[in-house]
Amino acid sequence: MKINKKEQEILEILEKDARLTPADLSKMIGEDEEAVKSMIKRLEKEKVLVHYTALVDWSKVEDSEHVTAMIDVKVTPKRGVGFNETAERIYRFKEVSSVYLMSGAYDLSVTVEGRTMKEVARFVSEKLSVLEEVVSTTTHFQLKKYKHDGKIFEDKQTDNRMVVSP
Amino acid sequence: MPVTKSYVAKSVEAMRPSGIRKFFDLAAGMEGVISLGVGEPDFVTSWSAREAAILSLERGFTSYTANAGLLELREEIVSYIHHRFDVTYDATEEVIVTVGASQAIDLAMRAILDPGDEVVVVEPCFVSYVPMVELAGGKAVTVGTRGEEQFKLQPEALKEAITSKTKALLLCSPNNPTGAQLDKEDLKAIAAIVEEHDLIVVADEIYAELAYDIPHTSFASLDGMRERTILINGFSKGFAMTGWRLGFVCAPPELTAAMLKIHQYAMMCASTPAQYAALEALKSGMSDVEEMKKDYRRRRNYIVQSFNEIGLDCLMPGGAFYVFPSIQSTGYTSDQFAELLLKEEQVAVVPGSVFGKGGEGFVRCSYASSMEQLQEAVRRIDRFVNK
Ligand SMILES: Cc1ncc(COP(=O)(O)O)c(C=O)c1O
Numbered sequence: 001m002k003i004n005k006k007e008q009e010i011l012e013i014l015e016k017d018a019r020l021t022p023a024d025l026s027k028m029i030g031e032d033e034e035a036v037k038s039m040i041k042r043l044e045k046e047k048v049l050v051h052y053t054a055l056v057d058w059s060k061v062e063d064s065e066h067v068t069a070m071i072d073v074k075v076t077p078k079r080g081v082g083f084n085e086t087a088e089r090i091y092r093f094k095e096v097s098s099v100y101l102m103s104g105a106y107d108l109s110v111t112v113e114g115r116t117m118k119e120v121a122r123f124v125s126e127k128l129s130v131l132e133e134v135v136s137t138t139t140h141f142q143l144k145k146y147k148h149d150g151k152i153f154e155d156k157q158t159d160n161r162m163v164v165s166p
Numbered sequence: 167m168p169v170t171k172s173y174v175a176k177s178v179e180a181m182r183p184s185g186i187r188k189f190f191d192l193a194a195g196m197e198g199v200i201s202l203g204v205g206e207p208d209f210v211t212s213w214s215a216r217e218a219a220i221l222s223l224e225r226g227f228t229s230y231t232a233n234a235g236l237l238e239l240r241e242e243i244v245s246y247i248h249h250r251f252d253v254t255y256d257a258t259e260e261v262i263v264t265v266g267a268s269q270a271i272d273l274a275m276r277a278i279l280d281p282g283d284e285v286v287v288v289e290p291c292f293v294s295y296v297p298m299v300e301l302a303g304g305k306a307v308t309v310g311t312r313g314e315e316q317f318k319l320q321p322e323a324l325k326e327a328i329t330s331k332t333k334a335l336l337l338c339s340p341n342n343p344t345g346a347q348l349d350k351e352d353l354k355a356i357a358a359i360v361e362e363h364d365l366i367v368v369a370d371e372i373y374a375e376l377a378y379d380i381p382h383t384s385f386a387s388l389d390g391m392r393e394r395t396i397l398i399n400g401f402s403k404g405f406a407m408t409g410w411r412l413g414f415v416c417a418p419p420e421l422t423a424a425m426l427k428i429h430q431y432a433m434m435c436a437s438t439p440a441q442y443a444a445l446e447a448l449k450s451g452m453s454d455v456e457e458m459k460k461d462y463r464r465r466r467n468y469i470v471q472s473f474n475e476i477g478l479d480c481l482m483p484g485g486a487f488y489v490f491p492s493i494q495s496t497g498y499t500s501d502q503f504a505e506l507l508l509k510e511e512q513v514a515v516v517p518g519s520v521f522g523k524g525g526e527g528f529v530r531c532s533y534a535s536s537m538e539q540l541q542e543a544v545r546r547i548d549r550f551v552n553k
Contacts, residue, residue, distance in 0.1 A: 013464065017537065024541070027471040028464040157210060164190040164203035164514055166293050166342075 185520030235263025289522030345483025375404025
């Protein structure tokens with residue numbers, strides 16, 4: 001899909017802060033609000049703008065059970081079952097939060113979320129590694145999240161500027 | 167024996183305190199202030215530049231550098247100025263690394279002024295210009311600019327200010343506090359007058375990287391002007407490096423030698439770790455500058471449109487990170503406006519009057535703040551103006 005300069009700007013802005021309204025965007029890029037709304041509609045319809053979410057730090061929430069594992073999956077594509085089909089079989093599981101096709105030592109990088117390590121381990125052994133095309137899996141559990149999608153979780157940076165300066 | 171007299175020099179006693187100080191004191195003690203009064207980026211220096219400084223310390227690079235600064239840094243500055251602004255300087259004879267653009271302004275004035283020499287200063291302007299001229303023994307002749315003319319210096323006004331004693335013109339584009347940017351044609355008209363009257367131009371181009379609609383034109387890049395220009399720039403604004411205190415000045419050899427004489431005695435050299443950080447900023451930091459510039463541009467658009475919507479006339483400035491809306495519709499002076507806004511809505515702005523002629527009736531608002539802060543500031547100013 002070809003997009004224009006203004007649409008490019010809308011995407012760049014929303015990617016950093018999806019809460020900005022069409023009215024804000026309209027001022028920021030110098031385009032009227034109705035035009036901004038219809039650009040957003042078009043980008044949503046074409047699935048360029050896929051979804052709006054919040055970044056949550058579950059580790060701050062008491063008693064919340066939340067583990068994330070990143071799994072390297074090696075796959076042998078079979079006749080009629082390419083990477084895409086295998087990926088689809090994997091990403092349809094609701095436990096799976098992301099799937100990427102990778103270059104390098106393994107083929108699919110799969111992120112799985114669960115409440116406990118046991119739950120994730122069970123998913124890997126019972127659902128993932130049993131798939132016919134899957135040759136091997138290597139599971140890495142995340143121990144701590146420092147930065148995600150460009151955001152630092154515990155940003156120590158504060159605004160140290162003097163309130164008024166020349 | 168008790169002290170019975172003041173030891174302070176008369177010339178210093180005569181200096182007026184900066185009008186900015188008063189608002190700093192007012193705002194500093196207050197809770198919940200949103201400040202649009204800050205003259206520096208809200209971004210921190212890129213990690214790669216900070217890391218380069220740390221590495222330089224780990225390696226023990228803690229001694230003085232050459233008076234004019236690390237040769238490697240001067241060479242990088244020369245190549246940067248050449249690529250970005252199409253002016254060519256010699257790294258060994260025409261560049262000095264300074265302690266901010268601030269020191270470069272001081273050096274320039276002290277190097278060119280004899281007692282009584284006049285410098286035309288274009289206002290509203292950065293608060294240090296007039297004091298720097300005066301401390302160097304010169305006389306500042308101020309010329310105002312007006313909103314009707316986008317706060318651009320008018321050739322006629324410049325001609326009127328020139329006398330037989332005029333030695334220099336101090337020019338700043340993009341400008342603090344108005345954000346006004348002089349384009350090539352504006353500068354050419356000024357250059358013609360400069361040539362006719364055989365003046366030298368001290369060009370403060372510290373905001374050169376922050377030009378949003380048309381690229382910055384360096385005064386030194388105009389035909390015949392390189393030999394008549396002391397070009398001042400630095401890392402504070404575009405590279406978000408204010409606290410490092412690092413700038414530079416480029417000028418023909420004779421002028422550079424004169425400034426270096428002062429610099430070697432008064433300063434020796436700029437801070438060594440800061441020089442390593444700046445070196446890295448030039449080598450790998452241009453994409454960071456571009457990213458920041460994109461953000462500033464969007465915030466500028468947002469705040470200009472918002473001010474106009476709530477009834478404060480505001481021009482779309484070409485550069486820097488300031489807007490300079492008119493507050494005349496409110497009936498307040500700029501000082502009253504700023505003080506009441508701070509007291510009633512806890513938003514800090516700087517009254518235009520502190521920046522000299524032409525500043526009254528306007529306030530300076532910096533948009534070097536997050537969108538969230540700007541949105542809240544606009545809400546509060548709207549409430550204040552339309553109560
Ligand atoms: C127009 C202008 N010149 C010079 C300076 C000083 O910059 P530096 O931090 O490089 O000394 C400033 C800073 O506010 C400025 O606005």
